[in-house]
Amino acid sequence: MDGKSKMEIGNTKIKNKYSLERIGIIVFYVSVLLELIIVIIDKSNYINPIEGQLFRITFVFACLKVLLTKYTKKEWLAMLAFGILGLISYKMTGRNEILRIVVFIAACKNVDMRRMLKFVFYTTLAGCMILVLLSISGIYGGVALVNDFGRGYIQTRYTLGIGHPNALHCMFLMLLSLGLYLYNDRMRWYYYIVLFGLNYGLFVLTDSNTGMLMSMCMIIGAVLIRYWKGIRQQVWIYGAGIGLFLLCIAFSVLAADSRVAKPSKYWFENPWVAEAESHLNGRIIDLYYGSVNQEGTTATWSLFSRPENNYYFDMGFVRLFYWYGIIPAAIYVILHILLILQLYKRRDGTGLVMVSVFAIYTLVEAHLVSVYIGRNYILFLMGMYMSDMLYLGSEKEAYIWNAGKLI
Template structure:
């Protein structure tokens, strides 16, 4: 009896992936709280080893192996140059997701996130760990501004977790949700938006909510090619273009008072809570501003700031970030092949959100709920190509 049949290899590989995903989700939830854990790098090594094993155990043809090895070589080179191993870890995680049960995986991810985030809030409310609210200057010139955090350390972190739950809910339950469920979701978004005072993030959340309603009740819209084309123009094209511009105008002499663009830049900057000028002003070497971008980043480019697409180019380099942008376009194409408007909503919303917040440009795999979807859809496409070559 051959224990390493293709079916058994797939089953073993999938179980390894599920274990890695569970560990990553628990680690991400712990990081969202005010609990300090000092052994993250060791946990990342364990989950990376699990996903490598999952990739190796699963069956691949020669062309697929060439692609896998090429990705590993490129991301390993990026790691050696920048000292950051996220591209290697994330790409391996995506490749390990091939053939998983996507519906059950996303549903489990939603409920694990919901349980963890509720636990963080309850620990804060009961006084066990974390603050319910914080009074400080959040960059708006008010030193006594009160915003609620419910154990998440910062109001934007609280909002980001509710936002992630909304995206997961849309993917898992949106297509069958009744109107009253949409009403509850809207009320929750408005309540959390009020408590956290995260204005721009709330606007993106409401925009996503409207898109979800349209896809839910506009029958057949997911089969329209135009929505996939329009999404690819917004993300990554517009998101990258705006972020590139933003990284060049933070506080540069040609945009000082009296310049024709001064009013426009100032208005945008004020509505983004000074994110443009902070890229230039927050560090002595102006980390994240356009002059700090390189074809490949380096081990000295480690500073944090809010704008996510800018961080992507700064942390990893122009070439890796450009390839990621192309991968997003490819992902949109795969959604079109699947006629999957729900994943399309998540791609669009996350890309716009990442312009202003870097929550999803992170070392934590568990933050990005789209990685398993990407892995499965790439698997579908490669399998289809293999079958077409046989026919």
């Protein structure tokens, strides 16, 4: 075979490689788009009768992206290990979220994740604006709720088509956080003032204390990263981020343990739990008196959970342990810490602010602990950095049909 023929064969292989990768990326975008549409539908008043089928389609598309992507030997082994974890979880609980997340994170390889996150940002923003416009125009969805929201008096709080006032401010927080993560380095000082104004204006409509406070923390954190010279280079802020995350986990575990909380007559004998509950508007007490079997307390936790653990409550990290089990939750804690270490290596200060705000928010709200991949932006960051987080990189890569050659 002459040199020209060898060159032609080499060029053909390169073209085939890029064709497969391009197809895989397109398929992955379709998968993410479907995930986002599912999220938007869930935020509306519409009950989606085919949600489960749509999740299966997104899973198949993500699997197809994996099949059309080259991975290193370590990456294939990591996928296998986490896949087994997902299968065990599915077998023990009937939940397929871990398996879906494993495939989703693996499918993020070779995808420009910042561009993907911009796609997520604008698609979610457009979806929420459509719900708001449909609501205020009277076409579909409620504008406000009149109810006693656990504060002992009747209130009118606005939803603007997004189901619940807390959910409305939650979506503002999520979009605000993602927008600042993507564009903070290009922000003008007066943009932050506009964001403060929007947050306060929305608070007047929703009266959502948690959403307002967390949004304010996100804006202040972004301002500090933007204008405090050299702060993003400092190791201590990333250490503080890890400490804050672990503190949120520890608080959740202790609050859910009846031996620590000491519930008694719809209150708590433990003074610090009682003090925390006075600010959390029934979130801890709901674990002990919201169900017959005290669903969510540590007495209902197990290593891999069980099918009966399907009760809904607000505290996100408690739900993580309750829904999925102690072992999967512990693995997530480790991965979250590794993610923060990766943010330190890249001096990604705004990313640190975002995951820290999300940690505090997940302490009291379970928005990020759900069946919806498209609304958990931490999973996108893990997809961006997972190979580096676990040191899985290598020069040799192969598609699944050639993976045996890597051994």
